Amino acid sequence: MAEQRADAPDGASYDGLRMRSLTKSFGSFTAVDSLDLDVPRGSFFALLGPSGCGKTTTLRMLAGLEEPTSGTIHLAGEDITHRRAHQRPVNTVFQSYALFPHLTIFENVAFGLRRRKVREVSQKVGEMLELVELVSQRDKKPAQLSGGQQQRVALARALINEPEVLLLDEPLGALDLKLRRSMQIEIKRIQNEVGLTFIHVTHDQEEAMTMADTVAVMNAGIIEQLGPPAELYENPRSTFVANFLGQSNLIEGTVTGRDGDLVTVDMHGTAVSVPADRSHASGDKGWIGIRPEKVLVGEPGEELDAPGNTIPGGVVTDVSFVGVSTQYLVRMPWGQELQVFAQNTGRHRLFRTGEQVELSWRPEYAFLLDHAQDASAGAQRADAS
Structure with a gap:
């Protein structure tokens, strides 16, 4: 329903994320219906919609947590449609943070590097803690941090692996309103600094419009409209978009x-x-x-x-x-x-x-x-x- 088709329909020469005819059905229910979508490399992209619209199912297919019923997913020119989750250059930040409570902040962030036996762990973790402004908290445990600080730890732990795409699954849902708004600005700052592709799944219109360069409004498994936030708000093309955004x-x-x-x-x-x-x-x-x-x-x-x-x-x-x-x-x-x-x-x-x-x-x-x-x-x- 938007500028979703571009060159190289198979995704082979596209350096961003490309979905073609991506479909997921659960029995007779179609959660995602033949989705065509291009996400340019380095962009901040939001999938916005109400409960049951298919946005979380789309994210889970991108992460390798759900197998598509049909269609393809290409990332940086490679077909990852059927690749296992741990084999994809993708990391996910969840609403629950999923931090290890028994590890320090430093060790939480270092976890992925240690699993891959990467060298210079201390330097890389230090740089990442500096990015998320948590250097002074490195020796604390997650329970000693605020919700916003824990969210930044989760971001650092995902970003240190240098994924092609970072998936954000309702990342601010557990925070109170004031903290949520400050974290919106913080996450956008981090995305600008690291230059990675962020895909943010949310039901919160303000969150999507504040943070994303491009917003795709989903409804009943399809994209109603896609574009910059101001364009969607000022010139909606359907009653659903007109009412859902503001x-x-x-x-x-x-x-x-x-x-x-x-x-x-x-x-x-x-x-x-x-x-x-x-x-x-x-x-x-x-x-x-x-x-x-x-x-x-x-x-x-x-x-x-x-x-x-x-x-x-x-x-x-x-x-x-x-x-x-x-x-x-x-x-x-x-x-x-x-x-x-x-x-x-x-x-x-x-x-x-x-x-x-x-x-x-x-x-x-x-x-x-x-x-x-x-x-x-x-x-x-x-x-x-």
């Missing part, structure tokens, strides 16, 4: 014209415009999408700084003050409640429940999705992988 107002409309760079849509009696390159509906009907933070709210007749699409007749039905913004629900004349996130800049007063308002947004912020798709798809995100 929140979207999806409003039914009828296409009345397609003229060059603009598509005109009748939205319950109001003519609105959508850029042609953000229109993904082929029929006469579609879902007009607009992100809540792109919607401006004002008093009836107030001139709003969003020429082009102004919708009168709204009534505020709910107000939630969340610090940096105020989140409104506004019931429109056709009965639908729209979400509006207004930044608390102090330039505008807060509206109260029951007040009449008008909404407005710039046409270039809107998108149009196929009406055949479920407008609620992806809206109920799972809390676990």
Whole structure:
């Protein structure tokens, strides 16, 4: 569903990770459905999706922990589809860290090198502990470290083996919110420094968008959309992506014209415009999408700084003050409640429940999705992988 096919379809001359028609079935259930995917060498790539979408099964096939039902996996030009896990140039960092509790931090990191009888262990471990900023903790046991420090030990232990690909399986799921956010930045810094390919599996949209260069949104065993985080957020191509990445107002409309760079849509009696390159509906009907933070709210007749699409007749039905913004629900004349996130800049007063308002947004912020798709798809995100 994205730019997934490139040269050398067999993967022989591609130096990154290439999957072709990769499928995994468990009985009559297909967990991963004919996946085609290229991951460039040295990139930070995220597989994002809800529980049961197939992302963890994909990771397990890459790690050699699950045998594909069909399809191929090439890594750095070599076919590793049926290679055993320990024979692959791949390491995995799990949510549970899987550290050896009886070994010091130094010995945990050195474990892989000692198994392979690599020389200069002390120098290599020292360099890796410096990378993850744990030199001062080298003689401690894992139980003496915080969750974030343990996660960095797990990273160091995997990276010291210099794998072609590092797989991150929900690596921050056990951390609290504040620590999770700092670790997102830390892992991205480490990836930039070592330059290895990282593939991060997560159900957390913020995690994927903060850390990854490229995100593949998975749903029911297939990739719904793939691209840079900003592109997926600003120009989703399906209702699932629009709802799963952040929140979207999806409003039914009828296409009345397609003229060059603009598509005109009748939205319950109001003519609105959508850029042609953000229109993904082929029929006469579609879902007009607009992100809540792109919607401006004002008093009836107030001139709003969003020429082009102004919708009168709204009534505020709910107000939630969340610090940096105020989140409104506004019931429109056709009965639908729209979400509006207004930044608390102090330039505008807060509206109260029951007040009449008008909404407005710039046409270039809107998108149009196929009406055949479920407008609620992806809206109920799972809390676990």
